[in-house]
Amino acid sequence: MIELRTLGALDLKAADGHPVHSILAQPKRLALLAYLAAQNDHGARRDSVVALFWPELDTAHARGALRQSLRFLRRELGDGILNGHGDEEVGFAPATLWFDALAFQHACDAGEPARALQLYCGDFLAGFFVAGGSAELERWIEDERLRLRRLAARAAADVAQRAERDGDLAAATSAARQAVAFDLDDEPALARLIELLDRSGDRAGALNAFETFRRGLLQQYDATPSPETDARIQAIRARQTPFVAAAPRPGPVTTPLTPAQRRPWRRVLSLVAGGAFATAIVWWLVGSGARPTSVTILPLSNATRDTTLTYLTAGMAEGVTAALSRVPGLRVADRAEDVLAWTLRPAGDSLSLAVELRRGATGARLWSREFPLSASEALAVEGRVVGDVVRELQPRAADSIDVQQLHRTTTSADAYLLYLQGRYFLGRRSSESLARARGLFAQAIERDPVYAAAYAGLGYSYVGLAYYWAMPSREAFPLAEAAARRALQIDSTLGFAYAIVAEATASFHRQWAAAEPLFRRALELDPNDPEPHQMFGVYLRTLGHFDEAEAQMRRAVELDPLTRHFSYQLGRVLACAGRPADAAAQFEKQLALDSIYPPAHYELAKALASQGDYNAALNELATGARQLGDTAYQHLIHGSRGSAGYTAARLLAGTRSLERLRMRAKRGFVPPAAFAREYILLGQREESIAWLRRAFEEGDVNLAAALSCEPEYAPLRADPRFRDLRRRMGLR
Numbered sequence: 001m002i003e004l005r006t007l008g009a010l011d012l013k014a015a016d017g018h019p020v021h022s023i024l025a026q027p028k029r030l031a032l033l034a035y036l037a038a039q040n041d042h043g044a045r046r047d048s049v050v051a052l053f054w055p056e057l058d059t060a061h062a063r064g065a066l067r068q069s070l071r072f073l074r075r076e077l078g079d080g081i082l083n084g085h086g087d088e089e090v091g092f093a094p095a096t097l098w099f100d101a102l103a104f105q106h107a108c109d110a111g112e113p114a115r116a117l118q119l120y121c122g123d124f125l126a127g128f129f130v131a132g133g134s135a136e137l138e139r140w141i142e143d144e145r146l147r148l149r150r151l152a153a154r155a156a157a158d159v160a161q162r163a164e165r166d167g168d169l170a171a172a173t174s175a176a177r178q179a180v181a182f183d184l185d186d187e188p189a190l191a192r193l194i195e196l197l198d199r200s201g202d203r204a205g206a207l208n209a210f211e212t213f214r215r216g217l218l219q220q221y222d223a224t225p226s227p228e229t230d231a232r233i234q235a236i237r238a239r240q241t242p243f244v245a246a247a248p249r250p251g252p253v254t255t256p257l258t259p260a261q262r263r264p265w266r267r268v269l270s271l272v273a274g275g276a277f278a279t280a281i282v283w284w285l286v287g288s289g290a291r292p293t294s295v296t297i298l299p300l301s302n303a304t305r306d307t308t309l310t311y312l313t314a315g316m317a318e319g320v321t322a323a324l325s326r327v328p329g330l331r332v333a334d335r336a337e338d339v340l341a342w343t344l345r346p347a348g349d350s351l352s353l354a355v356e357l358r359r360g361a362t363g364a365r366l367w368s369r370e371f372p373l374s375a376s377e378a379l380a381v382e383g384r385v386v387g388d389v390v391r392e393l394q395p396r397a398a399d400s401i402d403v404q405q406l407h408r409t410t411t412s413a414d415a416y417l418l419y420l421q422g423r424y425f426l427g428r429r430s431s432e433s434l435a436r437a438r439g440l441f442a443q444a445i446e447r448d449p450v451y452a453a454a455y456a457g458l459g460y461s462y463v464g465l466a467y468y469w470a471m472p473s474r475e476a477f478p479l480a481e482a483a484a485r486r487a488l489q490i491d492s493t494l495g496f497a498y499a500i501v502a503e504a505t506a507s508f509h510r511q512w513a514a515a516e517p518l519f520r521r522a523l524e525l526d527p528n529d530p531e532p533h534q535m536f537g538v539y540l541r542t543l544g545h546f547d548e549a550e551a552q553m554r555r556a557v558e559l560d561p562l563t564r565h566f567s568y569q570l571g572r573v574l575a576c577a578g579r580p581a582d583a584a585a586q587f588e589k590q591l592a593l594d595s596i597y598p599p600a601h602y603e604l605a606k607a608l609a610s611q612g613d614y615n616a617a618l619n620e621l622a623t624g625a626r627q628l629g630d631t632a633y634q635h636l637i638h639g640s641r642g643s644a645g646y647t648a649a650r651l652l653a654g655t656r657s658l659e660r661l662r663m664r665a666k667r668g669f670v671p672p673a674a675f676a677r678e679y680i681l682l683g684q685r686e687e688s689i690a691w692l693r694r695a696f697e698e699g700d701v702n703l704a705a706a707l708s709c710e711p712e713y714a715p716l717r718a719d720p721r722f723r724d725l726r727r728r729m730g731l732r
Helices: 027-038 046-053 059-077 100-109 113-119 135-165 169-182 187-199 203-221 227-239 272-286 307-325 375-393 395-400 413-428 431-447 452-467 473-490 495-508 512-525 530-542 546-559 564-576 580-593 598-610 614-627 632-636 642-667 672-681 685-697 703-708 711-716 720-729
Strands: 002-005 011-013 082-084 089-092 097-099 293-297 330-332 338-347 350-359 365-373
Touching: 002 027, 027 046, 027 059, 027 089, 027 097, 027 100, 027 135, 046 059, 046 089, 046 135, 059 082, 097 100, 100 113, 100 135, 113 135, 135 169, 135 187, 169 187, 169 203, 169 431, 187 203, 187 227, 203 227, 293 307, 293 375, 307 330, 307 338, 307 375, 307 413, 338 365, 338 375, 350 375, 365 375, 413 431, 413 452, 431 452, 452 473, 452 495, 473 495, 495 512, 495 530, 512 530, 530 546, 530 564, 530 703, 546 564, 564 580, 564 598, 580 598, 598 614, 614 632, 614 642, 632 642, 642 672, 672 685, 672 703, 672 711, 685 703, 685 711, 685 720, 703 720
Parallel strands: 002 097, 293 330, 293 338
Antiparallel strands: 002 011, 082 089, 338 350, 350 365
């Protein structure tokens, strides 16, 4: 049975469980597959399919295009899966397809709202784009997306109602929040959420939910909430000041008179148990004279074929890596003396974690363990894995380790699991995943209102939403800063929260000098957290301090070699420093770990072109465009060669990208700096300057990169208007 997922993450797996990359790389044929899957209950008529996908062709040619696409899909999926239901219908053979959108629809129809919400992981074909697709196809995708989202909103409302009836106020509030998120125009759903938040004592959450709704109404419809809702919120406001409004203004973060107890770990990218365990053994190892050793931690393999457990495997891997990296005398590295290999396996109706430690040079097994595992036991199992590794590699420490003393930054297992899921989506770094991370962190905070790491995660999700074009900077950064400062109120030693405040101070408030001591404080508190190193590296790159920026980025990569964003940002530092050969090597290394990353392909193309390797650069441009869904671009530049061919291909890419931005702007937010970049690529200096000025006026944090070292803006660097913008930004 093949598995097609279109709600949130887009994925297609063959019957053997392997991804079908050949179809995933062709958006129009993937859209055809999704359309046929959506119609599978009753079959899709050929005339309807050709009218949707090839309306510009006459009947004969349209049907020919359909036959060609069906032959391709059948070849890639295997025999006996996609068949005709008679001469005029196309559909899947029985029991050959599992389609998440259809399973979600069936759960809704069967009155199983909780099951439906488990299946609904995000919008239908979120961020999906078919280059050259018809208006009819785009309209079908958007209509289906809206229909399924409304079903999800109804399912969430049903779950909230049932949970409230059962007396589970926390679950009711969480589901009500989902209902509002799925349908931002549903004022009755908002009223239910506000009531639940108020009853649970979270007046700040109630006020924040209302304010978000009010701004949305004003911006989209020039309307205001109903008098009833407004009256309710005024009563709540009279009892408690909103948290965001009460957040302190930018400035030095002071330590409370009574400092919070220093916690063994604070890194939002690591898991609580692993970091705490590392602290428990640091005291012994510092004075033990234990032999220095190193270990490579392989990615935690998920053999369950259940992609919903990805957050758990990613989270446990990050936690164990972070914990072991904090142990003096034990270094986590790409190539090391010993290798930790592990796999999450099905074990009947439950799970098990199989772990083994191998000698790197010979591959000889040092030991192996198998741990029964459930999501609620992740904390404890993590600690046992770390303990066993340290006992093997630092045996003299064994008697001094008390795994039972692992410190947890939350006592709520539910909050911890929501946090893990938030961390997983935060690490994927897309507008859709960041929005989902924000919601998960908010739910974790509902479960545990003093969960400092969850507040830090919430703050960083807002930072990401600004940089990934999902929210205007002026909306996102005050929320990011407020969440980070709340984290510091709970735990004043949380280095990552300091880094978020530093990011807001520099990029949003443009107080560059004031940000540096905050970054350095973050690194002092958490020297083994890669994220502040990466954030500080971007800050230093913006200011032109390339050597120190490179050192910070390399440290981030050393601490977390599997996160592609860190490797990508290191490549950008090298490119800004005028080292294209080194930059190209770094981007190639990063793409060897994860080849599906369009920004890295584009940056690699620029680095190769600057060295005169235009043909290789053209290949990278085509690959990046294809991964973004623009499959026609490769055919349009086919035959292009040399410097002239590369220049023409870049102009064509800029034209097509600008058109996509205009279409996107009709549906939602696009930062002004994005338009400025495309106009300068097209050689339209006046338009680029105009958009740069608009970016400055709107507080767009994406502007700093444009004004610092982006090579595209070289033609503007001598322009007095460009220099004036740099001066006003505080950049010299």
